[in-house]
Amino acid sequence: MFLLQLFLVVACGCCCYSCVWTVERRERERLAMAKAHVMVLPFPAQGHVTPFMELSHRLVDHGFEVTFVNSEVDHALVLAALPEALSGIHLVSIPDGLADDENRKDLNKLVDAYSHHMPGYLEKLVGDMEAAGRPRVNWLVGDVGMGWSFEVAKKLGIRVASFSSGSVASLAIMLKIPKLIEDGVLNDKGWPEREETLQLAPGMPPLHTSLLAWNNAGPPEGQHILFQLVCRNNKFHDLAEIVVCNSFLEAEASAFKLFPSILPIGPLFADSEFRKPVGNFLAEDTRCLKWLDARPDGSVVYVAFGSMAIFDRRQFQELAEGLELTGRPFLWVVRPDFAAGLSKPWLDEYQQRVAGTGMIVSWCPQQQVLAHRAVACFVSHCGWNSTMEAVRNGVPVLCWPYFSDQFLNRSYVADVWRTGLAVSPGEDGVMTKEEVKSKVEKVVGDEGIRKRAMCLKDAASKCISKGGSSHKNFMVFVDLLSQ
Template sequence: MAPAHVLILPFPYQGHVIPLMELSHSLVEHGFKVTFVNTEFNHARVLQALPNEGGNLKGINLVSIPDGLLPGEDRNDLGLMTEGFTKVMPGHLEELIRENNEKGEDTIKWLIADQSMGWFFPIAKKMGVRIACFWPASTACLAINLLIPKLIEEGVLDEKGWPKREEMLQIAQKMPHIHTSQMAWNQIGDPRGQPTIFKLVTDNTKYMELAEVTVCNSFYEIESGAYTLFTNLLPIGPLLPDSKFNKPLGLFWPEDSTCMSWLDQQPPKSVVYVAFGSLAIFSEVQFKELAHGLVLTGRPLLWVVRPDFTTGLSKEWVDDFLEANKEKCRIVSWAPQQQVLAHESVACFMSHCGWNSTLEGLRNGLPFLCWPYFTDQFMNQSYICNVWGNGMKMETDESGIVSRERVKDRVEELLASEEIAKKVQELKEFAARNLSIGGTSYQNFKRFVNLMMEE
């Protein structure tokens, strides 16, 4: 029997592409053929970032479609991007499926789409393609999205998604508290895009009804509260298709793997790893305070600084900083993060708390210093600091800056905490058990694969 052909459709941002690429590799191992759809802009970045030999993409065909934006328009603007791709992508996706299936072989039987792309579910269903919904963030975040009508009815939110009451909210036991002002759709950067994002969220929760199954990149032990509320959601995480780190993950920037040999030279559990994901931006003042604070710890530092990470900072300042601290400091534009976090020399992870980073640090038994930037990252911080107990929050002063002294003190507090060290180890063991034969996520993934193999 020919392998089933699956179309994979991520929301067009790095944090969504990575877990669906991880899932794609796992599906290929089970005999599926995968067509992975990126926007033209992201597709070009992924191809450029692949290793020289093209990477191990066996069984995965990378294709692209337009995103509706003009060259030079800001693709980090969530509202603008959403307006663009929801207008042009449906037609191109429909054409892609039709052209493929009219050939009569390798028919696309399944669509596995990011829940944020649920607007395509009605079209796929009309074309006879079966639908699986994929949720890449915390299940708690999805649970709140699903409860928006109830939150509006109870007067927590208004009809536009803005808070009517300023309060800490917990929708179930063992779920994180979140302030009503920090709902993911209200934390997108430019508030002018909020109506577009809120409409996308509410529409897509309705489209989920068209999917036969919703799978989540999470596992039961860390989000039991959310899975108690919504028993139909299927946790299959933390996704880990390649323990040897040989398979490409659809990265938008080339990895600087030279930092791995630098890590080899550092003592065990000594390095502070700092990475704030693909979208966070720091002011010049905050960047300098962070840099000086990290030096004050006296520990080796591996810091990911994208070219667009800060505004107004001169290259000369960074060069001088590196020269003055060359013995203990390494800065790279993008790191092979999963390899870094698995390295024995890394002591802790200062992070924006994106869900991928959260799971990767948790799986590798690392304590967190939390510095969220936008969307769901504040809820992930609440999980880490208030529910799981495997990290601490970075706190600003009255001017809104995390001072160098606070950076130094927080690193020392984190690494001195025996309670956090114990929690970190427990969570690492939970993750490993789920991925092992017989684990809950292992069994759920088998159920998912068996469903998609049905004739």
């Protein structure tokens, strides 16, 4: 502070004392605003990092100091993709326990590694931060999928809040595992004992027992790893003083009746102007926004399958040709690792052929895209983050789930809210180009779907507005973290 004052004396001349007083006053105000030091820890995946980053921005806006903990690999990706420095959020990292060349899209392998290695690294990080003079961590806001971190926090005298970046329905099924085993729906290994459609309560999304999240997130031989993780997380659930989630009351009313202690604070977003980075792993290609500007209202099919989905060559080509058959302009996100075994000459020729109507990018600012007037529908993997972004913008969805809880989210869209439809595979499991064309036309042309999507958008807007249920719950959350 003395050096800063000396600089102001030299730079400001006769006004220096006023300048110094102003700086000191602002520093006092900043310190007075700093309610607590909050450490946030998402599950190491894009669909979790994004809502945690959005939540972190909101906490910074309310005066909290936030330390954001990523795995080392995800941390490097976020830093490389950042368009500018983050304000008020300190980005740090810990190892995930895997070697640099190991496949982090294999959730079984990832979960097994971080469950064994990350607890020790997190404890060391907290100690190193305090030794370096950082303020003591008052709260851990941890992912429900990282329950081991709750135990570490309690050991260190840090209070715990749990944040679910997925649907409450998905969390409810996990918390009901003991009951499902008792009722004979599941065995003690997590596999279904009988083929049936599961519905925990009227109004909740129906889900076939063959599509439970832990049974559809990796190779079957590693299923036990994920199921054991879910069961351990359930035991850690009670260590949290509060559980909040990226959802809203009207979207999942029946699920919230089942678990009234879980507070919805969503749909989350960092800021209405889309200026604050949300922790993307890939750099956004913003050229697509100008491309959208040149398209008519409600004309564009937006296609994106998140950060984990991988298509084989045939399925990729069927999707590509199906989009071409619609005759509609389309914006398609194709990650560098999205298609296995795809011929580059084939893709180059395809891009030349559709250059007048289609645009392909490796990543995009999805929230801005979904808010754009030109977008007619969203062909989506139905990750909960993407689902909430579609809801918040009133965009109809063509559901194409890939794994895990995405099948349950599809059920919300297609069966409960009825704001979209689902693709249907052929006998060989492939979605044909004819199926893609047909379902896109049905989603875009269905006035009822469009009206229901707009009604859900209005409900979400009311929830996050001042006085709405999500806004009130968020202030309860803020007040607790301030203690």
